Amino acid sequence: MTTSRLSRRSLLLSTAAVAVTGGLRQHAVALSPFAGDVLTRPPAPLRAQPTGAYELEAAERVVALPCFGGSGLPLWTFTSQSTQPVIRLKKGQPFDVVVKNALPTADEIITIHWHGLRIPNREDGVPYLTQTPIGRGQQGRYTFTPPETGTFFFHTHCNSVEHFGRGLFGAMIVEGDEVVPSDADVVLMMKDWRLDAAGSFLPFTTDEGASRSGTNGTVRAINGVREPVYAVPSSGNVRLRLLNVDPTRISEIGFEGADAAIIAIDGNGCQPIELGSWRIGPASRLDILMRAPKSGQRATLYDYFSAEPVPLAHFVAQGPDVRRDKFVPVALKTNLHPAVDHALSERINLTFMATATGASVAAISDGESLPIGKLCLSKRTFWAINKQAWSSVDHSDLGPPLARLVLGRNYIIELSNITPNAHPIHIHGHTFEVLRSNLRSLPRYRADTVLLLPKERLEIALTANNPGRWMVHCHILEHQETGMMGYMTVA
Numbered sequence: 001m002t003t004s005r006l007s008r009r010s011l012l013l014s015t016a017a018v019a020v021t022g023g024l025r026q027h028a029v030a031l032s033p034f035a036g037d038v039l040t041r042p043p044a045p046l047r048a049q050p051t052g053a054y055e056l057e058a059a060e061r062v063v064a065l066p067c068f069g070g071s072g073l074p075l076w077t078f079t080s081q082s083t084q085p086v087i088r089l090k091k092g093q094p095f096d097v098v099v100k101n102a103l104p105t106a107d108e109i110i111t112i113h114w115h116g117l118r119i120p121n122r123e124d125g126v127p128y129l130t131q132t133p134i135g136r137g138q139q140g141r142y143t144f145t146p147p148e149t150g151t152f153f154f155h156t157h158c159n160s161v162e163h164f165g166r167g168l169f170g171a172m173i174v175e176g177d178e179v180v181p182s183d184a185d186v187v188l189m190m191k192d193w194r195l196d197a198a199g200s201f202l203p204f205t206t207d208e209g210a211s212r213s214g215t216n217g218t219v220r221a222i223n224g225v226r227e228p229v230y231a232v233p234s235s236g237n238v239r240l241r242l243l244n245v246d247p248t249r250i251s252e253i254g255f256e257g258a259d260a261a262i263i264a265i266d267g268n269g270c271q272p273i274e275l276g277s278w279r280i281g282p283a284s285r286l287d288i289l290m291r292a293p294k295s296g297q298r299a300t301l302y303d304y305f306s307a308e309p310v311p312l313a314h315f316v317a318q319g320p321d322v323r324r325d326k327f328v329p330v331a332l333k334t335n336l337h338p339a340v341d342h343a344l345s346e347r348i349n350l351t352f353m354a355t356a357t358g359a360s361v362a363a364i365s366d367g368e369s370l371p372i373g374k375l376c377l378s379k380r381t382f383w384a385i386n387k388q389a390w391s392s393v394d395h396s397d398l399g400p401p402l403a404r405l406v407l408g409r410n411y412i413i414e415l416s417n418i419t420p421n422a423h424p425i426h427i428h429g430h431t432f433e434v435l436r437s438n439l440r441s442l443p444r445y446r447a448d449t450v451l452l453l454p455k456e457r458l459e460i461a462l463t464a465n466n467p468g469r470w471m472v473h474c475h476i477l478e479h480q481e482t483g484m485m486g487y488m489t490v491a
Contacts, residue, residue: 057099116266182289
């Protein structure tokens with residue numbers, strides 16, 4: 001199945017249009033000038049310590065990212081080596097990391113969630129649910145062997161809106177899935193920054209945004225650069241690992257000037273899907289194989305989900321042509337997952353809804369920040385799952401689970417969105433198969449995060465094969481922190 005580009009008009013008329021049948025349309029967008037010959041260097045992989053262990057220290061570091069226009073801002077980052085770190089491992093390679101909390105606020109706790117990785121529950125990094133959080137001046141350790149290849153990322157799981165807003169995240173790449181090696185491999189972390197006209201941070205959250213579609217950033221960037229320009233081998237097959245690490249923004253991505261295909265979704269290899277455009281919500285990842293243009297030419301990555309297409313990154317072809325064959329993307333080695341017997345699956349319903357228990361939006365200042373409580377929540381509640389908002393008592397009372405799953409059994413889960421806003425829904429510790437929607441035609445694919453459109457009912461199939469207590473939440477982080485979060489048990 002293929003996807004085709006969607007006009008802004010069709011996007012407004014039908015939120016159902018994400019993947020539709022059809023070939024690539026002709027390049028209809030005029031290619032905008034790029035920033036001369038100034039090339040951006042992709043983020044370099046982090047180095048392990050001489051002991052073989054990695055070290056991450058969450059701390060405040062004043063950094064002048066290129067997209068900040070020369071201003072140095074107090075970012076919170078995991079390392080001084082890179083403001084947006086990338087960890088690369090080989091399949092089957094044990095991973096050991098020491099995590100230190102040196103954040104400036106005395107009561108700022110951290111844990112690290114390894115998003116999309118099906119690892120033991122004790123390593124999942126959710127405060128109080130799976131571990132005691134790491135307090136300021138303390139350190140913790142995570143040890144696991146990634147069971148699968150793919151593109152993943154890591155982030156804290158408390159006060160997430162501010163942590164993401166200040167840059168506290170990184171990518172994790174587990175290699176070993178290519179049948180035919182690509183000619184280049186580039187990590188693209190897509191995140192907006194909330195800056196005012198003077199170049200200072202705006203409030204990371206507002207009640208108006210939290211109770212609606214989220215509070216968008218003002219400066220769009222990839223790897224901390226506005227419209228970065230990457231050199232790629234002419235006519236080469238370039239693997240682009242696109243991670244939406246933004247707290248809020250939903251994008252409709254596609255290319256001008258190059259043929260491309262999706263080869264993995266959320267780290268899960270799939271039969272190549274010819275890329276016209278694809279809607280990607282927060283926390284989702286796409287591995288894209290792009291056939292680079294000929295020497296001296298360029299391709300541009302766009303976001304079409306706006307009044308006018310927004311250029312996100314440029315790829316300039318350099319050197320002699322490395323391939324002369326027709327572009328035929330080859331599928332990756334797919335991760336092995338238990339087959340779900342749909343006929344024998346039990347059914348579960350999760351309904352994502354608004355709640356009237358929050359304060360009136362009209363009565364709240366547009367710039368007022370939402371303070372975070374003991375369970376990493378705001379002081380107000382705007383959202384719920386199955387009429388149940390994430391517990392706001394204290395960490396000794398997590399509230400009842402949304403569902404109790406039996407280890408080894410198959411489940412069909414109907415995700416129902418009865419709100420006028422989209423919600424990217426993430427399930428910890430598992431991947432699932434996207435089956436069908438009442439609004440749109442979708443290819444079958446595996447994921448750990450799925451974008452649930454307004455008024456949509458979407459069915460997914462899941463095998464409960466990882467025991468523990470696993471979070472389920474919206475990854476628009478303001479929605480997560482104002483109630484749209486819960487957990488399921490697998491035992």
